[in-house]
Amino acid sequence: MSSLIGVQTQVADDLEVIDRVLHGEIDLFAELITRYQQHVARIVNRHVPPDRVAEVAHDVFVRAYSGLPGFSGRAPFEHWLSSIAVRTCYQFWRTIRQKELPASALTEEHQQWMERVLAADSDDRFREQARRREAADLLQWALSHLSAENRLVLTLVSLEGHSAREAASLLGWSVAKVKVRAYRARQTMRKLFLEQERQDHDATQ
């Protein structure tokens, strides 16, 4: 109950700050940045490379400021900002040129990692493997083969466990579009692994 009151106070406080910012007290926007920078950084970090998080989070707050007159206040500011953060990440992947990204290729290490994951017979061993660098590399390799739309939706739905409705609200898409995209993205990723496995198999023959 007390946490609910705390959230309501925060929401009312946000609305008051926003109102004052809209009436010309621009510097008060810094208060919103302080409150939500960690929240935004966490979202952005899940979608863009670590060395681009600061830059994309910067864009999120600039966009939020310019979009502030359109904030209706029906949903909490945090939700509205989350949606801007996800859409800014989507824009990041739409505009980034492929050559800007470091080329990654799978090596023998990654193949061995997959074998170790499949052989893991306990939760602890499985988690231990999931925390290894090879897991992160393999994930980045797979995501780099997807379009911006598929990448975002796969991250939200399959990796983070958001429902189709939540992902639709964050992306501003219909639930049906999210479901179709999520299915296609997952199939594409699975095909990538199968194709990679076939190539590795052919190479060892």
Place this chain on the structure above:
Amino acid sequence: MTRLSDEDLNKVERALAEAHRSRQEPALSEDWARHVMRDIRRGAAGSRHLMPSAGLARVVWRAAAVAAMLAMIFAGSVLVYSGKDKLELTALLSHEFDAGAPLVE
């Protein structure tokens, strides 16, 4: 490695989701926040500087909306009046027809 089964692929996907969740939390510095505010202030100053053109754009859009509304009213009235003319014409023609009928006989 043998051919990956659906179950294998599910396991790899779960491992990748776990890897995704265990990404390190980023930390943004105070300096970063200052940079954001500096850009926002600069943008706000720029938009104030552009205010006259923004105001002009608003006036142009309002004038266009009024013109479109007037055009619709005009078009509507033309349709109504032309409809009345048609009715009158029909009435006149039928009158002529009635008036002309005895002459034929």
